[in-house]
Amino acid sequence: MPRTTVRSLRPFAVCAGAALALAGCGAAQGPAGSASTSATTSAATSSATSSSATTSSASAIPAACMKGTVATHTDGKLTIGTDTPAYGPWFSDNDPANGRGYESAVAYAIADKLGFAPGDVKWVTVPFNKAVLPGAKDFDFDVNQVSITDARKKAVDFSSGYYDVVQTVITYKGSPIDGKTMIADLKGAKLGAQVGTTSLLAITDQIGAESAVYQSNDKAVLALKAHQIDGIVADLPTAFFMTAVQLDDGVIVGQLPLTGSTPEQFGAVLDKGSALTPCVTAAVDALRADGELDTLVTTWLSSQGAPELK
Structure with a gap:
């Protein structure tokens, strides 16, 4: 399944970027x-x-x-x-x-x-x-x-x-998990998420990968830019924002499937x-x-x- 790249997300960046005009x-x-x-x-x-x-x-x-x-x-x-x-x-x-x-x-x-x-x-x-x-x-x-x-x-x-929340994995172009399509392919990766979030729980409970904990998503982005981690787990809109605005070479690996009978909600x-x-x-x-x-x-x-x- 083709991955979503930063090129296809530019229209979203115009509407969602915190530093961009929204009118x-x-x-x-x-x-x-x-x-x-x-x-x-x-x-x-x-x-x-x-x-x-x-x-x-x-x-x-x-x-x-x-x-x-x-x-x-x-x-x-x-x-x-x-x-x-x-x-x-x-x-x-x-x-x-x-x-x-x-x-x-x-x-x-x-x-x-x-x-x-x-x-x-x-x-x-x-x-x-x-x-x-x-x-x-x-x-x-x-x-x-x-x-x-x-x-x-x-x-x-x-x-x-x-x-309704969908947890999503993002990375940078050419990373060890770029292009992966299976959750099993992510088990050997090191993934970051914000402290106290369900995104962090998804890394261990749903993916089974090594987790890195950050005080904010912005700090996780910095770690990904420095290639200190292989990817980040965040909700889907935040993932779009990260790949379209915060990362020059960001790509969305994919979203995690729903677990249980009801969706996660904010x-x-x-x-x-x-x-x-x-x-x-x-x-x-x-x-x-x-x-x-x-x-x-x-x-x-x-x-x-x-x-x-x-």
């Missing part, structure tokens, strides 16, 4: 700007300007969840956490508050469903590992490509899933037992029912696939 991809202005007339605006503005979408899902959100009634970390504000750097295609320009990038747009769309205007949203920096540790949180919810797992549910709450992280958990879940469910999540996927994430490793 040409149908992106909306940031939360402080005026609403876009594009059909694929960011959630920070499209939900606020689309009365029909708000009306269609209003009944799905309990009155107790709306601003003015629901208790939040700061009265009248919705505090949302994410890590830094906040990179594409999940965020843009390392600025979660601009409403650009898939997770930023989803966060503002959730806020809108709960009656919070863009100006009511406050962002705080939360390292990935800290977000899923037990203990009181300094945010109402966190969005940071955190997969919902039973183990993590023992320490924190999750909303329903807002993105969910918003909340404090264990948070009264906001059913509210954020109701908002995500309404966004899915309205088709808004599908629109945001089309706007911010690549629609291209990758070969499946056998």
